[in-house]
Amino acid sequence: MLKYLTVLLDDTSVSFCHYSERNRINPITLDYLRKAVRFAMLENLNVQFVWPAHQLPEEYKDVIASIDHTNIAPLSLTEDADITVLSMTEFHQCPDNANVVARITLQELIEGADILASLFSKANRVNIVITNPDDFHDNDIEAYRSALTKLSETIYNEWASGHDIQVNLLTDRMLLTEMNNCNAGHESITLAPDGRFYACPAFYYGNDKCLGSIDEELDIKNQQLFSLDYSPICRKCDAWHCRRCVWLNKKYTFEVNTPGHEQCVMSHIERQVARELSLRIKNLHGFTPGEEIKELDYLDPFDILQK
Amino acid sequence: MAVRMAVLDLVAGHAHMDAKTAVQGHVMVLVRGGVWVPAKEVVQVVAVDIATNLTKQTGRSWQHGLAKNVTFIVTKDCQLACKYCYLVGKNDKERLTWEVAKSAIDYILSRESIFTESSVIWDFIGGEPFLEIELIDRICDYIKTEMYRLNHHWFNSYRFSFSTNGINYDSPKVQEFISKNRQHLSIGITIDGTKRKHDLNRIWKGDGPERGSYNDVVRNIPLWLQQFPDGGTKVTISSADIAYIKESVLHLYELGIKEVNINVVFEDVWKEGDDALFEQQLLELADEIIDKDYYYGHACSFFAEYIGKPLDSVKDNGNWCGAGRMLAVDAAGNFYPCTRFAAYSLRDKKPIIIGNVRDGIDFNKLRPFLTLDRITQSPQKCRECEVASGCAWCQGENYDAADTDTIFQRSTAICKMHKARVRANNYYWNKLFRKLEMEGKRDEFESNRPKHNSPIC
Ligand code: SF4
Ligand code: SF4
Numbered sequence A: 001m002l003k004y005l006t007v008l009l010d011d012t013s014v015s016f017c018h019y020s021e022r023n024r025i026n027p028i029t030l031d032y033l034r035k036a037v038r039f040a041m042l043e044n045l046n047v048q049f050v051w052p053a054h055q056l057p058e059e060y061k062d063v064i065a066s067i068d069h070t071n072i073a074p075l076s077l078t079e080d081a082d083i084t085v086l087s088m089t090e091f092h093q094c095p096d097n098a099n100v101v102a103r104i105t106l107q108e109l110i111e112g113a114d115i116l117a118s119l120f121s122k123a124n125r126v127n128i129v130i131t132n133p134d135d136f137h138d139n140d141i142e143a144y145r146s147a148l149t150k151l152s153e154t155i156y157n158e159w160a161s162g163h164d165i166q167v168n169l170l171t172d173r174m175l176l177t178e179m180n181n182c183n184a185g186h187e188s189i190t191l192a193p194d195g196r197f198y199a200c201p202a203f204y205y206g207n208d209k210c211l212g213s214i215d216e217e218l219d220i221k222n223q224q225l226f227s228l229d230y231s232p233i234c235r236k237c238d239a240w241h242c243r244r245c246v247w248l249n250k251k252y253t254f255e256v257n258t259p260g261h262e263q264c265v266m267s268h269i270e271r272q273v274a275r276e277l278s279l280r281i282k283n284l285h286g287f288t289p290g291e292e293i294k295e296l297d298y299l300d301p302f303d304i305l306q307k
Numbered sequence B: 001m002a003v004r005m006a007v008l009d010l011v012a013g014h015a016h017m018d019a020k021t022a023v024q025g026h027v028m029v030l031v032r033g034g035v036w037v038p039a040k041e042v043v044q045v046v047a048v049d050i051a052t053n054l055t056k057q058t059g060r061s062w063q064h065g066l067a068k069n070v071t072f073i074v075t076k077d078c079q080l081a082c083k084y085c086y087l088v089g090k091n092d093k094e095r096l097t098w099e100v101a102k103s104a105i106d107y108i109l110s111r112e113s114i115f116t117e118s119s120v121i122w123d124f125i126g127g128e129p130f131l132e133i134e135l136i137d138r139i140c141d142y143i144k145t146e147m148y149r150l151n152h153h154w155f156n157s158y159r160f161s162f163s164t165n166g167i168n169y170d171s172p173k174v175q176e177f178i179s180k181n182r183q184h185l186s187i188g189i190t191i192d193g194t195k196r197k198h199d200l201n202r203i204w205k206g207d208g209p210e211r212g213s214y215n216d217v218v219r220n221i222p223l224w225l226q227q228f229p230d231g232g233t234k235v236t237i238s239s240a241d242i243a244y245i246k247e248s249v250l251h252l253y254e255l256g257i258k259e260v261n262i263n264v265v266f267e268d269v270w271k272e273g274d275d276a277l278f279e280q281q282l283l284e285l286a287d288e289i290i291d292k293d294y295y296y297g298h299a300c301s302f303f304a305e306y307i308g309k310p311l312d313s314v315k316d317n318g319n320w321c322g323a324g325r326m327l328a329v330d331a332a333g334n335f336y337p338c339t340r341f342a343a344y345s346l347r348d349k350k351p352i353i354i355g356n357v358r359d360g361i362d363f364n365k366l367r368p369f370l371t372l373d374r375i376t377q378s379p380q381k382c383r384e385c386e387v388a389s390g391c392a393w394c395q396g397e398n399y400d401a402a403d404t405d406t407i408f409q410r411s412t413a414i415c416k417m418h419k420a421r422v423r424a425n426n427y428y429w430n431k432l433f434r435k436l437e438m439e440g441k442r443d444e445f446e447s448n449r450p451k452h453n454s455p456i457c
């Protein structure tokens, strides 16, 4: 069931996930914005507005203020942001106690995990987003594991000093008791500046087919395929923190419900490091946060399905 | 039971090639047969269905599904211009080159750790594959030599398989090829049933008055049966063909073919009343088979005891067809999960290319095919269906007909036809068993049942 509506206020709205936004300013029309707000009210959806760095006219702000919402914004608008998106060059400016998205390339993460770790003392929550996940290959497994292990060391130290920082890749799996994925297309839908719906912004920027329009109707054909129950691999998996990115799925396997090998492997490395971290925190606190994470002998659930 | 169904499922699942051919109205009979003599243990001669690996004598899947199917789309050209031909992309330019074929073979044979199946079927399709007999001969020679040179685990367990229009079956080059490879060969010939039916659609290419091809094909059937005596047939039915079902099956029996594998097309072609007409034809056919005692020496797969039962959502959750476990290669050197995903056989969708001879297979593209199950792709009505067993689908047609670019949306265009088949099937078995009991021959029948419906394990 749909719960969230993400509204891209402009083609240059800051990217909060794997995809890249566009460079040319192209704001959503006021008419579409009004219709989006009305649609969210009628359908009882939580709205997230994704902001560009440039200023929007005052009348836009009035429409936005007419509905309870969340703001995802670049650093320049952090004062009004619920979630601030940071690029690597901005990590050192992370606002205190913020909920941030830290966008970083795979190479930067592998080679510069320390810079990322510097965020952990300031923020309350850090969502690490790798901007080029397609560059991950099996020969990066050890390097990725070692970078995450470094991050987990910092997290441990923060927790030891009383700051229970949340980092999506490593602490979410410890705290979750069931799947908690991106759920684009299933629980959330995006309205783009062209007035059309997409499963998430990545599908819009990738020129994928739309799922209806605000002028006509939302029309998600085969919507069940966006849900966990209709994913033969993911429904057998317990990497509960995994984004289960349907956009990457489509890219890798041509099917939104089928993850590629690389996404599964990355999530399982995260799960492994999260497991080690949770065991250390157990020693620290005397209890395991969440349920115990079992040891697995595979990195890709596809392999066990094929046995 | 489950394994037996899986094999019979495969029969229908591979019907798509003919299915599309049949869309615009015909009965197409694909005469299949072959001889395969296991190189190490020459115990018996068995015929093997090309597409399904279904052995005609034992009803067992060849190598119990352990055979890899590699399909070469050798040409998109054909001597005929069948009116219903589904190959919209048919042309005389896209011919497989030796270089592409060799690259594909080199790629496959040098990766034993990927292609671990204990056996292989090298399949050649067209257009008309025998138009490229010289290339095929060269390919087959190379495959044999390379398997030997590499001491490949397939060396003693391979077959070459063909689906042909039968026109040049008796040509010296084809016959030479057959005698050279006889022990590792299965060949299917396409014929549309009776002459009037065949000539309605299967006509020669070219200008001038329309000329049917029945006589040019049927003259080769005796030679084919002589070379492959256990040959079975495959018949595919579309809307306009329903009225010809009975005569087509009986005609094939008359031609000397004892086993007819038959199914309806998966496409959404069915009109109001087709199911009733279909049921009527099957009932008449059932009467003929039973009243004339054909059931002893002949088989028709429309009548299978296993169909029309509910399926368990956990135990009977397998996929129907083998797409993804096969590998097809075309003239451009692209790999497909099955030929039905190549551009020339798709109506509305982009091809699904899973790699190419240069870069190899992209295994991520195979993951959907290898994890697809019945429940995930089926609508609620099929999940709860009381007569679900034997109700088939073709993954390629599912993809082509789906609302989005997915293989996970099952087309149920055959729903009412399957239900009609189930009713006729019930009639067949009730009538047959009653007759056998009255004649005191039930036990005898059970011990000599036509094997194609036998359980596998
Ligand atoms: S599907 Fe979800 S995880 Fe993937 S790019 Fe879109 S928002 Fe991000
Ligand atoms: S790790 Fe793979 S199988 Fe598990 S939820 Fe993520 S994408 Fe799905």
Ligand code: SF4
Binding pocket: B381, B382, B383, B385, B386, B387, B388, B391, B412, B414, B415, B416, B418, B419
């Ligand atoms: S298509 Fe119809 S007959 Fe076949 S399983 Fe579904 S509901 Fe049953």
